[in-house]
Amino acid sequence: MARKGPNLIVIGRGREGAPEVLFVVFDDETGSGLHPRDRTPPFGAALSGAALEAAGIGSRLLELSASDVKRGDVPELRGVNAGVVAVEAGARHDAFLERLRPAVKESGGSVVALGMYSGMSADSILTRGLADFCVVGETEAALPGLAERLISGGGGGIPPGVKWLKPDGGIGFSGQSVPVNTDDMPFLPLSVLSDGRYRKNSFPVPIGRPLKWGFVLGNRGCRFACRFCTAMTRQSLTKEYRLCSPERLFEEMKHQAERGGRTIISVEDDLFTGDREWTLRFCGLLGKSGWKTPWIMQTRFDCLDEEVLAALKRAGCVGITCGMESGSDRVLEALGKKETVARIRETGRMIKQYGFATRYTTMVGSPGETEEDVMKTAALVRELNPTVVQMSFCTPYADTELAKEAGAPGGDRRFEDPASGICALSADRLKKIRLKFYARHYFSISYLRGHAAGAVRYLIENPRIAASQNAAFASFVARQVLRTAGLRFVSRRAE
Ligand code: SF4
Numbered sequence: 290m291a292r293k294g295p296n297l298i299v300i301g302r303g304r305e306g307a308p309e310v311l312f313v314v315f316d317d318e319t320g321s322g323l324h325p326r327d328r329t330p331p332f333g334a335a336l337s338g339a340a341l342e343a344a345g346i347g348s349r350l351l352e353l354s355a356s357d358v359k360r361g362d363v364p365e366l367r368g369v370n371a372g373v374v375a376v377e378a379g380a381r382h383d384a385f386l387e388r389l390r391p392a393v394k395e396s397g398g399s400v401v402a403l404g405m406y407s408g409m410s411a412d413s414i415l416t417r418g419l420a421d422f423c424v425v426g427e428t429e430a431a432l433p434g435l436a437e438r439l440i441s442g443g444g445g446g447i448p449p450g451v452k453w454l455k456p457d458g459g460i461g462f463s464g465q466s467v468p469v470n471t472d473d474m475p476f477l478p479l480s481v482l483s484d485g486r487y488r489k490n491s492f493p494v495p496i497g498r499p500l501k502w503g504f505v506l507g508n509r510g511c512r513f514a515c516r517f518c519t520a521m522t523r524q525s526l527t528k529e530y531r532l533c534s535p536e537r538l539f540e541e542m543k544h545q546a547e548r549g550g551r552t553i554i555s556v557e558d559d560l561f562t563g564d565r566e567w568t569l570r571f572c573g574l575l576g577k578s579g580w581k582t583p584w585i586m587q588t589r590f591d592c593l594d595e596e597v598l599a600a601l602k603r604a605g606c607v608g609i610t611c612g613m614e615s616g617s618d619r620v621l622e623a624l625g626k627k628e629t630v631a632r633i634r635e636t637g638r639m640i641k642q643y644g645f646a647t648r649y650t651t652m653v654g655s656p657g658e659t660e661e662d663v664m665k666t667a668a669l670v671r672e673l674n675p676t677v678v679q680m681s682f683c684t685p686y687a688d689t690e691l692a693k694e695a696g697a698p699g700g701d702r703r704f705e706d707p708a709s710g711i712c713a714l715s716a717d718r719l720k721k722i723r724l725k726f727y728a729r730h731y732f733s734i735s736y737l738r739g740h741a742a743g744a745v746r747y748l749i750e751n752p753r754i755a756a757s758q759n760a761a762f763a764s765f766v767a768r769q770v771l772r773t774a775g776l777r778f779v780s781r782r783a784e
Contacts, residue, residue: 297369297660298350298484300335301342308372309340309396310348310436313360313389315377315394328759329557330477330487330504333428334375335406339435339475346440350481358385363742370589371398372440375432378402378409386419399439403428410545415454423452427509430466471506471533476541479549489555489585490758491740492608492679494646495585495746496553500754503551507538507571508558513589515612516625516690517652517683532564541579544680546582551666553607554584568597572604583607590636598643608646608676613637616660616669620655624683625690630669637673646743647675653685654719656691658712670730674739678730680723682707689771724770 303309312334333349338348349369358381375391376386386718390400402420407410411423424431431450438447447453450466481487489500511518512532538556545551562568585608593609601609613634615621620628640647651666670678685692685708695711707716714722730736748755 293450296353296415299480300338300348300350301346303342303347304345306370307346308370309438310338310346310373310375310440311369311371312338312348312350313374313376314350314352315379315382316352316354327489327491328487329489329555330481331377332477332504332506332557333432334377335477335481336474337375337432337436338428339478340429341436342440343475344433346437352486353385353684358382366776368380370394373399373401373436374426375401375403375424375436378414378420378423380409383409383417383419383692387413390419390421395620398674399550401435401439403432403434412460413454415452415460416452417459421453422447424450425452425462426450427467427468427486430469435523438597442457450492466531468509468531470531470701471509472537476544477504477506479545480550482545482616484550489609489753491648491679492555492585493647493677493744493747493751493755493758494553494583494585494608495743495750496607498552499751501550501552503542503545503549503554504557505538505541506557506562507533508561508567511560512563513560513627514625514690515627516616516623516657516684516694519686519689529562530563534652535567535574538571539574539580542580542582542584547585552582554582556584556586558586558588560588560592560595562601565592565597567596569600572597572600572606575604576600580605585609588610590633590726591635593640595639598639598645602643602645606645608648609640610648610650611640613649613669615655615658615662616665616667619659620658620662620666623656624652630665634669634672634770635698637669641673648675648677648679650679650681652681653723654707654712656695658683658714660714661721663714663726667726667729668741670726671733671735674735674745676740677723680717680726682723683711684708685711693697724766727766754775 300312308612312331314331314334316328331525334350338350341348350488371393374389376382376389378386386400386402393400398423400419401422401424402411402414405414405425409426414420414423422435424435431448434448435451438445447463448466449464451463453461457463465780482503487504488500491571494500508531542554545554582603586606587610590611590613613633614624614626616630621628649670651670653663653666685695691711707719
C-alpha cells in the first residue's frame, strides 16, 4: 500500500488547485550500518522547489525508505495534483520506476528522473520506458525550467540539460546545461529544515543547547579528482569548482539562524576551504558581524593551514570533516588522493591544537591494501584522535575511476559490502578488521579521556537523539559481531 501525507514536506506553495511537482528521494543509499549516519537535505529537489515557487508552481518532497523500495510502493498520488513526479534514480530503483510511471501517466503527469548514479544511465532509463525525461547534470540547473514547461505548457524549447526518448526511438538531448552558482539560487526552504528529519549525526558536538541543524551550500564542485569519488555521496564529482560570494553564504546562514531557529549550521560544500583567500574573506565577514551560531564544514587536510584554522575558529566554526582515507602513502597514491600522510599528520595536529570537533573518514579494502597498511591507518587515527571516525569499505561505484581501472561492473554496490578483487584481503577479513578498528578506537583510554566529557554534555543537551544514535550504533556493532561469528561458523564447517 502506498504511503500517505505525513512523509510529505511542502517545499513551495503554488497557485490554488494548480498541478505541482512531487519530488521523490530515497533514504536507502548509505546502508543502515554506516556509522554514524547523516541525514542531509536533498539540495537539488529543495532548491528546485524554491525556484518553482517563484514561478508560481508548488512542490512537495516525499522521502522513501529501503523497505518502500523493496515493496515497490508508489507514492499516493490522489492527494497530490502531481503534474510532474521528479525521482532520484539509483540502481535499485528501477522496479519502483516501472510501477510509478503508469500511475503518474494515469493521472496526467510526467515522470522526470534526476540525480542518476550507480549504474543508471539516462539512456537506459529512457529506452526502458522508466521515465519521460531525464535531467542530466545538476538538478537545479534544468529541472525548474523543464517542470515549468510541462506544468504551465510554456513555450520555447526544452531547457538545456534534459534527455528524452524521440518517437523514432532515438535519444533527444537539449545540450549541456550551464551549472548554477549558489549566488543565483534561492535559499533552502525553511520548511525542509524545520521538519527535523535532517541532522548531522556524525557531529555529536555539545553547544550548550539542543542541536537544531541548518544546512547551506556555498561552493560547488571540487578541484580534485580522487579515484574513489562518487556522485552518490559527493555533490561535486566532475563539477567545476565554483565560488559563491561570501556575503550570499553569510546571508543564508543568518536567515537559517534568525528566521529558521537553527542553533548550528553545516556548510555542506565538499571542499569548503578550496580557495584560501575566499575562506579568509568569509571568516572575516562573520568575525566582523559578531556572528554567534556555531557551524561546521568539510574540506581536505591539504586545504588547511595555521592562518586558515585561526580564522575559522574566530568565525565560530566548531567542527571539521576531512577525508583521511588511509595512513599509508602507497594507498593514498593508489586512491588518487594527491595528499601525503605527513601533510595529514601535520594538519591533524594543528586542528587538534585549535580544539575543533573532528570527523575523519577512512577506508579499508583499497587497491593493493595490506594488513600493514590498515595498521598504519589505525595508528594515524589513534594519534589524531578525532571525535568521530568512520571506516568505509572502499567501493568501486559505477561512476568512479576505481571501477574503470578495476574493470568492475559497478551496479548495485554499497559501502556496507566490501568489494572483492580490489585488494588481497577477503570480504570476511575486511569486516573483521573494521569491527576491531572501531572497538579499539572508541573503547581506548585515549579516546575516552579526550572525548567522554563532550559526549556526556552532548547526551544531556540532546537526550532523545543521543539515545537513538547510541542504540543504532550498538545494534550495528551487535549485527557485525553476529555476522562475523556466523561467517566463522560457516567457514569452519566448510573446512
Ligand atoms: S576531494 Fe572529496 S569531493 Fe573532491 S574528488 Fe576527492 S573525494 Fe571527491
